[in-house]
Amino acid sequence: MKNEMTLAFDSISENEGFARVAVAAFVTQLNPTLEEVADIKTAVSEAVTNAIIHGYQGEVHTVVVRVRLSEQMVELWVSDEGTGIADVKQAMEPLYTSRPELERSGMGFMFMEAFMDQVEVQSTPGLGTTVYMKKKIWQGEAEQGA
Amino acid sequence: MNMLESNGTRLIVHLPVELDHHYTEEIRKEVDTRIQAEPIQELEFDFSRTVFMDSAGIGMILGRYKIMRALDGQVVLKHMSRQVRRVLTLSGIQKVIPLDKEEEAV
Numbered sequence: 001m002k003n004e005m006t007l008a009f010d011s012i013s014e015n016e017g018f019a020r021v022a023v024a025a026f027v028t029q030l031n032p033t034l035e036e037v038a039d040i041k042t043a044v045s046e047a048v049t050n051a052i053i054h055g056y057q058g059e060v061h062t063v064v065v066r067v068r069l070s071e072q073m074v075e076l077w078v079s080d081e082g083t084g085i086a087d088v089k090q091a092m093e094p095l096y097t098s099r100p101e102l103e104r105s106g107m108g109f110m111f112m113e114a115f116m117d118q119v120e121v122q123s124t125p126g127l128g129t130t131v132y133m134k135k136k137i138w139q140g141e142a143e144q145g146a
Numbered sequence: 147m148n149m150l151e152s153n154g155t156r157l158i159v160h161l162p163v164e165l166d167h168h169y170t171e172e173i174r175k176e177v178d179t180r181i182q183a184e185p186i187q188e189l190e191f192d193f194s195r196t197v198f199m200d201s202a203g204i205g206m207i208l209g210r211y212k213i214m215r216a217l218d219g220q221v222v223l224k225h226m227s228r229q230v231r232r233v234l235t236l237s238g239i240q241k242v243i244p245l246d247k248e249e250e251a252v
Contacts, residue, residue, distance in 0.1 A: 013168035045200040049167045105205035
């Protein structure tokens, strides 16, 4: 099974919920467990919120979420054409936040890494950021084994 | 249901179904206004309705925890679903706010 979709939406906070629900609905084709769906929703929410808050810093532009399903794999790309991240390694450190005044917990990348199998960030200052994430869907195997 | 319910020195916050960056903004504003206006000593976050939370929820709770600590008050977390509990545990928040063990996986 191969299937792919792309969502493009305005960088406003109302769309954080829309993005994770839309991705979750698309991913159900792979028959994931409830926990796998929750993991993917959390990861999408973190990446999209980062694009809105940090990428575009409150300005309204377009966030693009691309999802590719193949056999038992979900691959996700969350992209913005915003400010970009000068030091990706620092940005991914647990508890680091560039915006403490917004009460950002600094846990966004930590959650993405905890809930997905792989997270990679490509960013160019002034051009934008793409977060790539991948997760294997066990299609009930984990439940049977538990 | 109103989001806030106060009872003397105790303020209960009935959290929304989805606790993300979008919703935390409003909760933060309303809770902080009440804490400043009333002699609140205990701030309770009620997760009964909440099926989704991400790191924005953690940031909002930790922010209120700092305020309550400065007021010598406390923060209590109640009625968490399994997803919420996983996110809370992963954040390490239990080092400062205890998570009751009794109500397991709703």
